[in-house]
Amino acid sequence: MNLILLGPPGAGKGTQAVRIVEKYNIPHISTGDIFRENIKKGTELGKKAQEYMNKGELVPDDLVVEIACSRLLEEDCKEGFLLDGFPRTVYQAEKLDEFLAAHGRKVEHVLDIAVEKEELITRLTGRLVCRACGASYHKVNMPPKTEGVCDTCGGELYQRADDTKETVENRIEVYEAQTKPLVDFYEKAGVIAHIDGATGLDNVFADIVKVLG
Ligand code: AP5
Numbered sequence: 441m442n443l444i445l446l447g448p449p450g451a452g453k454g455t456q457a458v459r460i461v462e463k464y465n466i467p468h469i470s471t472g473d474i475f476r477e478n479i480k481k482g483t484e485l486g487k488k489a490q491e492y493m494n495k496g497e498l499v500p501d502d503l504v505v506e507i508a509c510s511r512l513l514e515e516d517c518k519e520g521f522l523l524d525g526f527p528r529t530v531y532q533a534e535k536l537d538e539f540l541a542a543h544g545r546k547v548e549h550v551l552d553i554a555v556e557k558e559e560l561i562t563r564l565t566g567r568l569v570c571r572a573c574g575a576s577y578h579k580v581n582m583p584p585k586t587e588g589v590c591d592t593c594g595g596e597l598y599q600r601a602d603d604t605k606e607t608v609e610n611r612i613e614v615y616e617a618q619t620k621p622l623v624d625f626y627e628k629a630g631v632i633a634h635i636d637g638a639t640g641l642d643n644v645f646a647d648i649v650k651v652l653g
């Protein structure tokens with residue numbers, strides 16, 4: 441099962457990914473998470489990525505393609521994978537296709553999660569993320585039981601550096617300009633399914649399961 445989660449910042453890609461990987465037993469590969477991990481560790485890659493991420497701009501294509509493809513070569517991706525936040529440009533999508541074709545594989549489903557702009561801004565500016573397990577919460581709509589503490593693992597909750605109103609608005613613009621063309625790209629490939637991302641966590645997941653079977 442070779443899957444891609446497509447959708448604007450805040451559509452719920454990370455949230456649904458947790459459920460999808462649990463049900464279908466495939467690894468969750470988020471290029472954003474890989475970069476944040478590298479920023480935390482202070483690696484060269486992290487230093488390069490950080491300047492783009494903090495502005496809400498895309499990290500340069502070649503850097504991202506290399507990171508994603510080398511991750512896909514790992515053993516746990518043999519039976520399938522769930523890509524979250526990659527590809528994000530037509531160039532990245534073409535490189536991914538080339539890479540998969542060279543290994544006798546292809547993209548099987550692209551889940552395009554749609555949510556309107558105002559809702560995306562509300563979700564992201566209120567989002568809290570667990571430093572330990574990555575679970576996400578919302579200050580108003582999905583608050584943790586104890587302020588600042590993760591319900592599931594007790595980890596510390598923080599706000600992502602790129603979740604300020606200004607950066608969120610830029611990320612949405614960057615999505616519209618550079619990532620949205622992928623909808624057409626995968627439409628032509630006949631692998632895209634459109635999911636309404638504003639119907640509540642369980643309904644969104646149920647719609648995804650309908651597509652994947
Ligand atoms: P990345 O980490 O991929 O961030 P993003 O695409 O901006 O998306 P988010 O993670 O913010 O949103 P999400 O869709 O995962 O939503 P979530 O489930 O958390 O990328 C960050 C940066 O890294 C980029 O800006 C770029 O610089 C760089 N980068 C990464 N990949 C790259 C690439 N391929 N090329 C170049 N650069 C790259 O949900 C959001 C909130 O909504 C949460 O609070 C959640 O609780 C809530 N929520 C979720 N679902 C629902 C629902 N159904 N109803 C109500 N609330 C909900």
Ligand code: MG
Nearest residue numbers: 453454470472
């Ligand atoms: Mg995410």
Ligand code: ZN
Nearest residue numbers: 570573590593
């Ligand atoms: Zn946690």
